[in-house]
Amino acid sequence: MGQKIPISTSFNLPDGREVTIETGKLATQADGSVVVRLGNTMLFASVVSAKEAREGQSFFPLSVDYQEKFAAAGRIPGNFFKREARLSDYEVLICRLVDRAIRPLFPDGYMNETQVIINLISGDEETMPDALAALAASAALSVSNINFGGPISEVRVARIDGEYVINPTRSAIANADLDIIVAATMDDVMMVEGEMKEVQEKDLVDAIKVGHEAIKVQCQAQLDLAEKVGEKATVKREIEPLPENEELKARIKELVSDKILEVSKAFLPKHERKDRLSEIKDAALETLLEEKGEEYMEENDAIAARYLDKIKKDVIRNMVLDDSIRLDGRKLDEVRPIWTEIDYLPAAHGSAIFNRGETQAITSLTLGTKLDSQMIDNALENYYEKFILHYNFPAFSVGEVRPMRGPGRREVGHANLAGRSLKQVLPEDTPYTIRIVSDILESNGSSSMATVCAGSLALMDAGIQIKSAVSGIAMGMIAEGDRSAILTDILGGEGALGDMDFKVTGTANGHTACQVDIKIDALPYE
Numbered sequence: 001m002g003q004k005i006p007i008s009t010s011f012n013l014p015d016g017r018e019v020t021i022e023t024g025k026l027a028t029q030a031d032g033s034v035v036v037r038l039g040n041t042m043l044f045a046s047v048v049s050a051k052e053a054r055e056g057q058s059f060f061p062l063s064v065d066y067q068e069k070f071a072a073a074g075r076i077p078g079n080f081f082k083r084e085a086r087l088s089d090y091e092v093l094i095c096r097l098v099d100r101a102i103r104p105l106f107p108d109g110y111m112n113e114t115q116v117i118i119n120l121i122s123g124d125e126e127t128m129p130d131a132l133a134a135l136a137a138s139a140a141l142s143v144s145n146i147n148f149g150g151p152i153s154e155v156r157v158a159r160i161d162g163e164y165v166i167n168p169t170r171s172a173i174a175n176a177d178l179d180i181i182v183a184a185t186m187d188d189v190m191m192v193e194g195e196m197k198e199v200q201e202k203d204l205v206d207a208i209k210v211g212h213e214a215i216k217v218q219c220q221a222q223l224d225l226a227e228k229v230g231e232k233a234t235v236k237r238e239i240e241p242l243p244e245n246e247e248l249k250a251r252i253k254e255l256v257s258d259k260i261l262e263v264s265k266a267f268l269p270k271h272e273r274k275d276r277l278s279e280i281k282d283a284a285l286e287t288l289l290e291e292k293g294e295e296y297m298e299e300n301d302a303i304a305a306r307y308l309d310k311i312k313k314d315v316i317r318n319m320v321l322d323d324s325i326r327l328d329g330r331k332l333d334e335v336r337p338i339w340t341e342i343d344y345l346p347a348a349h350g351s352a353i354f355n356r357g358e359t360q361a362i363t364s365l366t367l368g369t370k371l372d373s374q375m376i377d378n379a380l381e382n383y384y385e386k387f388i389l390h391y392n393f394p395a396f397s398v399g400e401v402r403p404m405r406g407p408g409r410r411e412v413g414h415a416n417l418a419g420r421s422l423k424q425v426l427p428e429d430t431p432y433t434i435r436i437v438s439d440i441l442e443s444n445g446s447s448s449m450a451t452v453c454a455g456s457l458a459l460m461d462a463g464i465q466i467k468s469a470v471s472g473i474a475m476g477m478i479a480e481g482d483r484s485a486i487l488t489d490i491l492g493g494e495g496a497l498g499d500m501d502f503k504v505t506g507t508a509n510g511h512t513a514c515q516v517d518i519k520i521d522a523l524p525y526e
Contacts, residue, residue, distance in 0.1 A: 006022035008021065008225070013167055014166050015166070020037045021034055022034065030046040030048050032046065040122055041122060043119065043129055045119075045133075045139065046117050047144055050114070051237075052112065053113075056302075060103070060106060061111070061114065066094040066118040068378060069119055069120060069379065072122050073125075092409050093130075096413050097133065100517055102141070106148060106149070110239065116137045118136050118137055123380050125380055131154060134153060138152045139151070139225065143233045151222035154191075154215070157180050157214075159178040159207060160172055164206070164207055177196060177199060178196040178207055180196070180208070181193050181194055186216055190517075192516040193514065195424065196511050196514075251288070252307045252311060253307075256284050271399055320478050332485055332487055336359075337357060340354050340454075342458070350367075352454045358444035360441045362441055363436055363438045363458040365461070368432060368434075372435075373386045387426060387434050389415050389435075389438070391407070391440070391451055392438065392439045393414070393443065397442055414448035418451040418472075421452045424467075424470075427464070430464065432464075434462075438451040444491050445474060445491040446472075446473065455470075471505065471507075473488065473504060476499075478494075478497070499520040502517075503515040
């Protein structure tokens with residue numbers, strides 16, 4: 001039952017504004033719930049995690065939903081039903097910011113269905129709630145008994161008139177030449193995403209450092225709140241460790257390690273390599289079935305599948321670290337072959353194809369009038385957008401069959417990254433509404449960066465006087481102990497088995513956007 005007087009703690013932002021976190025007043029039947037308040041802006045967050053995993057669950061089913069209530073701004077939704085409907089692209093982007101920051105911090109093998117819900121319940125026009133959403137989610141986890149490797153928090157860092165500002169007001173950020181969101185634990189940076197006006201690498205690193213210092217204060221506030229809550233927050237649930245079978249693991253390693261290495265060093269095309277690795281897996285399982293019997297394999301099927309995936313990952317990672325060679329035969333710093341073409345679509349105002357290895361994007365550009373601009377109607381904002389970028393990732397681009405249900409969260413996120421990369425070089429006085437559509441026709445990693453390159457070409461093909469050409473590339477990293485390898489222009493498979501995914505875009509003069517996800521601890525700034 002909720003208490004009228006909640007348990008609370010507070011901290012100050014660097015400019016002196018006070019942020020309060022309270023729990024115990026609202027939604028006490030959730031595993032954890034908090035309200036975060038900054039001025040008149042209030043975010044409510046709840047988290048619930050199932051006590052047990054569903055049978056056969058093979059991935060961590062975490063869902064994060066952020067929604068802004070129109071009542072928070074004293075407004076009634078403008079749609080036909082006069083109620084909040086599906087999440088807007090803006091809300092989806094905030095969901096992704098929170099998800100990417102907290103997902104790596106749940107225990108390995110944790111398969112219990114977990115849902116985080118964050119609502120803006122009160123807001124003012126000057127306070128941007130997106131920078132408080134991850135704080136609210138992490139605080140809800142911190143006051144629960146759910147196992148979580150946090151706390152974490154996120155802050156916005158903007159450089160305004162040469163000074164780095166934490167969580168600036170909406171009006172102040174209009175004058176910023178750098179605007180990023182940083183997520184981190186007390187010790188490590190987890191994620192960075194943002195846009196900038198052709199800034200240098202040192203400026204970006206300095207901004208991340210400033211953001212991390214502010215985050216440490218917010219993490220400590222969450223720890224203090226958990227201590228005040230007591231055992232409900234400090235004593236976490238017992239979770240069963242993943243079952244192990246060392247004999248089975250050794251036998252699988254004996255069966256597949258050399259064969260996986262042989263395929264990895266054959267430098268095959270994506271689908272041929274995937275098929276060969278599947279054949280190795282199937283053959284190993286068939287051999288184990290003959291040796292161990294049907295009953296044994298039924299009991300250990302999930303364990304065997306986990307070992308097969310882990311051994312495959314370890315073999316490929318060690319190949320990269322030991323031999324400085326990659327799955328497609330490239331050196332660590334080598335970019336895949338590139339070809340481009342403009343004016344491919346004769347009826348479009350601008351078009352381009354950008355092909356890098358097995359990743360291909362075709363973009364079309366349409367020029368419209370101000371009547372074609374897109375109305376953005378969020379709880380705290382109502383304006384018209386003159387630059388629109390849409391990103392489509394059909395199933396055939398990776399040789400799969402999947403229903404076409406409209407853009408998913410990943411597509412919204414990739415469109416946003418590419419769009420903010422290109423927006424930095426648009427002429428300020430352009431009279432047009434510009435819509436770019438990027439269709440990914442083939443994909444083996446870095447399709448969002450292919451969209452940036454193809455979009456830049458399409459802008460020039462349409463005669464838009466951009467300040468400079470923009471390109472993008474995805475970098476990766478594999479690290480084991482003292483060994484590490486930085487990978488240039490990563491493949492899809494390298495992104496999955498690596499420890500960092502760093503997408504960076506820019507011109508010859510500096511960076512225009514970045515998106516970083518870090519999966520390991522203690523990564524130095526250098």
